[in-house]
Amino acid sequence: MRGFFYVFxxxxxxxxxFWAYQENYRTQRALRDVARLQRDIGGLHEALAVQRAEWAxxxxxxxxxxxxxxxxDRLGLLPLEPEQFSDVEQVVxxxxxxxxxxDPIELMGRIETAQNDLDEDRP
Amino acid sequence: MIRTPLRPLARILSARxxxxxxxxxxxxxxxxxxxxxxxxxxxxxxxxxFVLGVCFFCAFAVVGTRMGHLANTEPQExxxxxxxxxxxxxxxxxxxxxxxxxxTNLATHSLYAQPPLMVxxxxxxxxxxxxxxxxxxxxxxxxxxxxxxxxxxxxKLSPEQMQAVHDVGDPGLLFGPRxxxxxxxxxxxxxxxxxxSFGREGVHSAEVIGTAGIEKAYDxxxxxxxxxxxxxKLSIDxxxxxxAREVLEGGMxxxxxxxxxxxxxxxxxxxxxxxxxxxxxxxxxxPRALLVGDQSDSPLFNRAVQGVYELxxxxxxxxxxxxxxxxLLNPSxxxxxxxxxxWGRFRINDFHNYGPSLTATDVIVESSNVGTARIxxxxxxxRQQEFLKSLGFFEPTPVELIEAPTxxxxxxxxxxxxxxxxxxxGHGLSSSPLHLASGYASLLNGGxxxxxxxxxxxxxxxxxxxxxxxxxxESRSMLRQVVTRGTASFGEVAGYAVGGKTGSADKPKxxxxxxxxxxxxxxxxxxxxxxPKYVLIVTLDEGVETSGSEPRRTAGWTAVPxxxxxxxxxxxxxxxxxxxxPGTPPALxxxxx
Numbered sequence: 001m002r003g004f005f006y007v008f009x010x011x012x013x014x015x016x017x018f019w020a021y022q023e024n025y026r027t028q029r030a031l032r033d034v035a036r037l038q039r040d041i042g043g044l045h046e047a048l049a050v051q052r053a054e055w056a057x058x059x060x061x062x063x064x065x066x067x068x069x070x071x072x073d074r075l076g077l078l079p080l081e082p083e084q085f086s087d088v089e090q091v092v093x094x095x096x097x098x099x100x101x102x103d104p105i106e107l108m109g110r111i112e113t114a115q116n117d118l119d120e121d122r123p
Numbered sequence: 124m125i126r127t128p129l130r131p132l133a134r135i136l137s138a139r140x141x142x143x144x145x146x147x148x149x150x151x152x153x154x155x156x157x158x159x160x161x162x163x164x165x166x167x168x169x170x171x172x173f174v175l176g177v178c179f180f181c182a183f184a185v186v187g188t189r190m191g192h193l194a195n196t197e198p199q200e201x202x203x204x205x206x207x208x209x210x211x212x213x214x215x216x217x218x219x220x221x222x223x224x225x226x227t228n229l230a231t232h233s234l235y236a237q238p239p240l241m242v243x244x245x246x247x248x249x250x251x252x253x254x255x256x257x258x259x260x261x262x263x264x265x266x267x268x269x270x271x272x273x274x275x276x277x278x279k280l281s282p283e284q285m286q287a288v289h290d291v292g293d294p295g296l297l298f299g300p301r302x303x304x305x306x307x308x309x310x311x312x313x314x315x316x317x318x319x320s321f322g323r324e325g326v327h328s329a330e331v332i333g334t335a336g337i338e339k340a341y342d343x344x345x346x347x348x349x350x351x352x353x354x355x356k357l358s359i360d361x362x363x364x365x366x367a368r369e370v371l372e373g374g375m376x377x378x379x380x381x382x383x384x385x386x387x388x389x390x391x392x393x394x395x396x397x398x399x400x401x402x403x404x405x406x407x408x409x410p411r412a413l414l415v416g417d418q419s420d421s422p423l424f425n426r427a428v429q430g431v432y433e434l435x436x437x438x439x440x441x442x443x444x445x446x447x448x449x450x451l452l453n454p455s456x457x458x459x460x461x462x463x464x465x466w467g468r469f470r471i472n473d474f475h476n477y478g479p480s481l482t483a484t485d486v487i488v489e490s491s492n493v494g495t496a497r498i499x500x501x502x503x504x505x506r507q508q509e510f511l512k513s514l515g516f517f518e519p520t521p522v523e524l525i526e527a528p529t530x531x532x533x534x535x536x537x538x539x540x541x542x543x544x545x546x547x548x549g550h551g552l553s554s555s556p557l558h559l560a561s562g563y564a565s566l567l568n569g570g571x572x573x574x575x576x577x578x579x580x581x582x583x584x585x586x587x588x589x590x591x592x593x594x595x596x597e598s599r600s601m602l603r604q605v606v607t608r609g610t611a612s613f614g615e616v617a618g619y620a621v622g623g624k625t626g627s628a629d630k631p632k633x634x635x636x637x638x639x640x641x642x643x644x645x646x647x648x649x650x651x652x653x654x655p656k657y658v659l660i661v662t663l664d665e666g667v668e669t670s671g672s673e674p675r676r677t678a679g680w681t682a683v684p685x686x687x688x689x690x691x692x693x694x695x696x697x698x699x700x701x702x703x704x705p706g707t708p709p710a711l712x713x714x715x716x
Contacts (some may be wrong), residue, residue: 046230049212056224056307061365079366079692082618082701 129153149664212302214331215345216354217316217338219361220396220579222510226316226338226406228304228331232285232298234277235326238267241295251276251296254287278321278329279303300324304338306406312364314400314425315357315524315577318409318610334409335423337577339525356395356579363387366692367397371661374685375401380666383685384426386560387693390655393564393573395522396555398699400426426662428522429530431553434662435626435678437563437647438549439495442484444566444598445496445510448590454597458494466541470696471496474677487601488609490625492548499547504538507546513572513589514562516554522575530555549626556645556660561645564658567602570595603652613683614648616690618701623686626677630665641665644678647688650694653705657697661686 068077129152135145173465212228219225243246249262255277266274279301280288288296304319317336322327332346333339341355367385379554403408404422413421419430446452457480463470477491486494499507511517519531533553535542545551557575564573565586572586590598602622606614610625626645629637644663649655666681667674675681694701 049227050229051305052224053227053229053305056227057305059223060308061311061362062309065365065369080695082616082691082695085695087698 127152127156130157134631137292155476158279175679180710186681197525200705212352213346214302214304214319215347215350215352217345218354218356219359219364220334220355220356220394222356222359223361224307224314225307225357225359225361225436226304226319228302228427231282231301231303232280233275233301233329234280234285234288235297235299236267236276237272237295237297238269238274238275239272239295241267241293243293244268244295247291247293247296250291254291263685264304266568267358268345272303275324278324278381280667284705297326299328299525301329302331304331306645308361308365309407310403310405311357312398313366313403313406314423314427314663315359315398316406317525320409321413334527335526336406336425336524340523340527350411353408357577358396358579359577360387360396360697361695363696364397364399366696368399368401368403370689370692371399372401374661374688375663375666378565378663378668378681378685380663380668380681381420382426382430382664383687384430384556384660384662385429385668385689386556386658386660386666387689388560388564388573388575390564390568390573390649390658391579393561393575393586394580394583395557395560395575395577397693398427398577400424400428400430425524425526425530426664427556427660428524429526429555431530431533431555431664432645432662433550433553434556434559434645434647435549435629436490436492436495436624436629436643437559437624438547438552439490440598440602440624441514441562441566442495442498442507442547443487443512443601444500444594445502445507447483447594447597449506451501452483454601455480456483457481458483458486458491459497460486460491460494460687462493464493464496464544466544469541471544484601487624488604490605490610496544499543500540502547504540504543507543508538510589511546511552513587514565515572515574516558518553520555520557520561520575521555523577530557532558539545556662559645559647559657560660565589565662567595567599567649567655567658598651599649599655602649605646606652608677610677611646611648611683613679614646614687616650616687616694617692618703618706619690619699620649620651620653620702621648621687622652622655623683625683627677638650640667640676642667642676644676644682646678648686650690651699651704652703656699658693659686659690661689 068075071077129149130145131148131152134148138145138148144707148596210321213230215226215229230262234246238244245264245344248260248267251263252258252260258276263276267592274384276296285298288298299319306313306318315336317338318336319331319338320335322332323330333342336355337355338345344350345355367387371383372384374380382401385397386395388395402422410422412418412423419426420426424430443452447454458475459479460477460481462476462478463472465471471492473492477485477489477494481489481491481494482606483494483498485491486498495534502510508517516532517534519528521527531690532555534547535551542551560571561575565571566589567583569592570588570590572589574586599622600622603620604622605611605624606621611621611623614621614623624647626647628643628645629639630641630643631637642665644666646661647658649658661682663682663685665679667676668680669675
């Protein structure tokens with residue numbers, strides 16, 4: 001019994017040593033991965049900062065005003081003016097679409113303006 | 124263990140025979156036994172103490188070694204903790220109130236040389252001068268061939284320049300990473316931002332420190348790592364600032380002024396939405412301070428904060444408002460305006476003769492110096508001082524700029540009755556346009572003190588009361604009438620009910636006395652007058668309008684049209700809808716019977 005116990009312990013120690021060895025290397029690999037990922041993240045953060053700086057630079061009011069001026073023919077952009085505010089009541093309702101003409105009839109005739117009649121009616 | 128008996132029979136018997144006391148033998152044996160026991164226990168305890176001591180020593184040695192190790196090694200980022208590190212720059216960004224970037228950082232490189240490593244020193248110097256025309260070839264050759272082991276060549280490189288230096292291919296030309304401060308909007312808000320430069324420099328990094336403006340005032344906060352890269356949010360609105368600067372620059376050119384300043388401020392919170400001072404500069408390439416001459420001519424000089432000027436008739440409303448607050452008069456009280464008013468050997472005159480008397484409202488509307496001086500005499504010098512102090516005209520503005528303390532108002536050394544009279548119409552007390560803005564805001568927002576700030580505020584509690592709500596409303600109505608029927612008729616902007624007061628003050632000569640043909644023209648305005656939201660100050664330095672037959676220098680001709688255009692451009696950007704001014708309620712008209 002005792003012999004079996006000794007052999008078992010020795011095997012267990014060897015197995016644990018093997019496991020620890022493997023874990024050690026796995027940990028090191030994971031740490032290397034994390035370091036690489038963090039380097040990547042740092043690089044991306046830096047790139048993001050550059051992009052944001054570039055975005056701000058390209059969107060500086062001075063340049064936008066210049067671009068609006070150059071492309072005035074196409075865009076027709078003007079500075080915001082007080083006249084551009086309006087009330088909801090001032091917005092026209094959308095015109096109802098005309099129904100499709102399903103049964104056309106041909107008509108011929110003369111369109112007379114009512115102008116003359118009106119003039120004669122006037123006192 | 125062999126146990127020795129305490130009373131060995133042989134010794135007892137022999138002791139008895141000799142007539143000795145056998146108990147002595149027992150005591151003796153007991154003593155010996157105890158002594159040996161004691162020695163054993165002592166040894167054991169000493170051993171334990173020793174082991175414990177060794178344990179403690181080891182523990183402390185481990186701690187000590189670790190401390191020494193940590194102290195002696197280069198700091199390292201924690202690797203195992205997978206928290207995404209958000210700090211990328213050593214200095215936080217500065218953004219406007221809507222989060223648009225005003226100042227940010229850019230990773231770049233610096234260029235240095237190590238002459239011992241260089242292969243072709245003369246060739247490298249020649250090629251470097253081709254890349255950087257501002258370098259001097261002679262100097263470079265002398266530096267490379269001298270005894271020096273290390274030379275800085277350029278502090279900041281663009282990627283193209285860096286590639287060009289790479290292409291030179293000399294192993295002695297080396298790059299160090301650098302963070303540089305970038306102001307993407309160029310000259311916009313230059314005086315507010317100030318600028319940044321390098322502090323302590325090493326090969327691998329360099330400190331970026333603020334040199335002026337809010338960059339210097341908030342240097343510690345911006346560099347605080349605990350901030351975690353959180354940007355500093357200013358109260359400035361980039362779009363409004365751009366529009367205001369454009370209008371002011373155009374106006375300054377049209378009016379042939381040598382300088383101009385404008386302040387647009389939220390009347391309730393004191394947040395500065397836009398602040399411009401012209402001429403200005405590019406903070407990316409901050410010019411050096413003037414070594415000779417007047418610092419106030421330098422583009423670095425912030426006229427809105429540092430420039431203290433006699434702001435002229437814009438001060439009249441303070442005298443009238445105070446008199447109303449004290450109950451000395453109401454808007455329709457008649458004020459004696461017969462001029463000239465003499466005090467000792469001084470005479471106070473009006474621009475025109477306004478007749479024998481005007482109502483208090485008309486004193487403001489027509490801008491009568493004599494009338495205001497008479498009101499100031501009623502108030503008295505002491506009460507006037509107290510009132511102006513409560514509006515902040517005795518201290519530099521508390522705005523968050525490093526230059527703010529230099530904008531200290533110039534007060535008369537002896538505040539006599541004459542000083543009170545001249546100060547009532549804006550002469551004898553010099554203050555900055557920002558002082559005027561916060562003074563107007565405090566007086567006209569309902570009467571509570573406002574402190575100017577450049578940092579976006581979520582909530583500002585109303586300050587201490589300066590004047591009553593009624594006086595504030597009456598003052599607003601007076602200022603509105605200045606625009607509708609007074610000196611600032613060009614200030615009318617349809618839908619925004621502008622109210623304001625013009626001020627044209629002759630510039631003082633450096634040696635005393637005043638210039639005849641140099642004027643500081645100021646227009647201090649609020650809009651909309653019936654429900655004030657913003658206060659706008661426009662100041663022109665030596666502006667003159669030359670479209671007429673003779674040059675016109677009064678603010679009504681120079682500063683007011685600029686301010687009106689500025690309001691027309693910025694008010695929609697601030698989200699203000701044009702409104703119909705509530706008219707006076709129709710009075711009862713007696714019908715004839």
